[in-house]
Amino acid sequence: MSTFVVFDLEFTTWHGALEQDWGAPGQLREIVQIGALRLREDFSVAEEYEAVVRPVVNPQLSPYFIELTGIEQEMxxxxxxxxxEALGDFLGFCRGQSVLSYGNDMVVLGENVGWARARGEDVKHGFLAAHFLNIRPWLNAVAPETENSNVGRLWQVLGLPRPAxxxxxxALFDCYSFAAAIKHLCGTGAVLPVGGIRR
Incomplete structure (x- = not known):
């Protein structure tokens, strides 16, 4: 049975950073948490992936980030x-898979791989062995009520049971919310825009 991956990232942020597109001096979207699920064709979970990552440029998390995510500095x-290490492990987890995000998280992933390599660090695996796809436009078109929803609220907006x-x-909870939304929509007849995955 073939599988595919859904993933989500939490990355450094500050009050107003989203509105300014992280344009203030020193504000980078450094990954702090990666969550992913490998899903079977029936949308059951085959494997989980989760990593907590130490940011380099901004090693001290902002109070805004801590309040938003619940991820503490001590953790x-x-x-x-x-x-x-985290990026290489995650790209290995994605190897040979279609990898779906709700938004352009693959851009943030690419930024972080680039920064790590620029620091002379060895990131094992690469993007070419996986097929990354932002399916937010598809999901919002199939279920217009989700258009203003973040990934962690999809289950709620669609009236689904709490997924986890x-x-x-x-990040991992958001993946479960994302997976629940995909399963629900495909169960109502929507066709996931990924080759080889049907339900």
Whole structure:
């Protein structure tokens, strides 16, 4: 049975950063958490991936980020791995898969791979062995009520049962919300825009 991956990222942010497109001096979208699910064709979970990452340029998380995500500085200091290690592991997890995001998270992923390599760090694996696709436009077209929703609220907007323990803006919880939305929409007849995945 073939599988595919859904993923979500949490990255450094500050009050007003989204509106300014992270344009203030020193503000970079450094990944702090990666969550991913490998899903079977029936949308059941085959495997989970989760990593906490230590940011380099801004190692101290902003109070805004902590409040938004619930990720504490102590957690990052204690459990965080280097960006190169997390990125390489994640790209290995995605190898040979269609990899779906709700938004352009692959752009942030690419920025972080570029920064790690520019620092001389070895990022194992690469993008070419996986097919990354932002399916937010498809999902919003199929279910217009989701247009203004973040990924962690999709289950709520679609009136679905809570998909997992946790809360929105936790990368793995957001993946479960995303997966629940895809499963629901495909169950109502929508066709996921990814070759080889049918339901």
């Amino acid at each position: 990052v200091d204690r459990e965080g791995v280097s960006a190169a 323990a946790g809360k929105e803006h936790s």
